[in-house]
Amino acid sequence: MEDRMVHTYQARKELRPRNLDGISEDQVSRHWSLYEGYVKNVNLLNERIDALARKGEFGPEFAEMKRRLGFEYDGMILHEHYFSVLKAGQPPLSDATELAKQLKRFFGGFESWRKEFSAIGKMRGIGWAILYFDPEFGVLSDHWITLHEHGHPAGYIPILVMDAWEHAYMVDYGAAGRSQYVETFLRNVDWAKVEQRLKEAMRYSQMHAAV
Template sequence: MPHKHELPPLPYAYDALEPHIDEQTMRLHHDKHHLGYVNGLNKAEDELAKARDEGNFGLIKHWEREAAFHGSGHFLHSIFWPNMAPAGNGGGQPSGDLANQISQDFGSFDKFKAQFTAAANAVEGSGWALLVWEPEGRHLSVLTAEKHQNLTQWSVVPLLVIDVWEHAYYLKYQNQRAAYVEAFWNVVNWSDVAERYTAARG
């Protein structure tokens, strides 16, 4: 049977991102929504294993879609939580090699921030904005994803992600996604992003 995926613990307390992201949202988002993606991925992988054992692939399209949706949801959330840090540890700007790469690829940090913010605000419906390392061209890019898995590119490595599904912000910000995206910059954990960048570059 496939390896069982598990919900990773939050790397900080539920209220650690206050006032930018509220405790109630973090509890629901992590304990309910992310867990739902973990369970959905495990279910899909179990059903695909069952299909292989029985040689019955009548529902292959359904379970492959489920694996893509829930798997992408699980993996992106597993990046999202450590991408953030409590006030005092989060926010500001990156330094070192990551800062240099951002300036090289976007013109400046402010230009990158403007593009990332605009991309996050422009996602249609539910989805994500992502800063990624593109290994083929060896440069950073900003991408968006609808749901968790649509509009993405093969081979890229996500470094910084923001969840713009309504469940990520609606309790505190209602329909004001732009206010939530602006608040997100106060909790970005640039140390985590930099570690991902170093690992992705190889």
């Protein structure tokens, strides 16, 4: 058999948020531990899948671990997106930014987009609210992702990711505190980071179009 390589992921410590406004250190710390669990499980599954593949054993055990990998992998990546934009005390989104222009184009303006995104975040059930960029047509759209791996539009690039699982706010706001949490999340967004992510996605889109 050809040699195979398994990449080992590490928790991205540089993304851990601190001193947030309305999201406590205790809440962040517990949530971060869950994220570390996803990283650990991605590595564990990849190693076990690799061991089976090396032996040519592609039976039910292999299939179930492959299924499970989608949940663990997306759980890891979505949490990285989520934590990376949380920063207290950042200025509101400026009208001069590309993000503001695109939100105006596709949603009628920042406030209209905010209403839709917040409503998605408050939907019943566990999941994620995600603002995506479609690199094929340059469109921004909001989506609800149930679990971690179900519902992602293929090839779309996440621009802003909000965790709407109860574990993201239970410590600070309790089980009925989703509305308060959504408002708190949006108060802690580092818009410069989101702007940067959109610009990178747009550059990727242009490169893709040129191929």
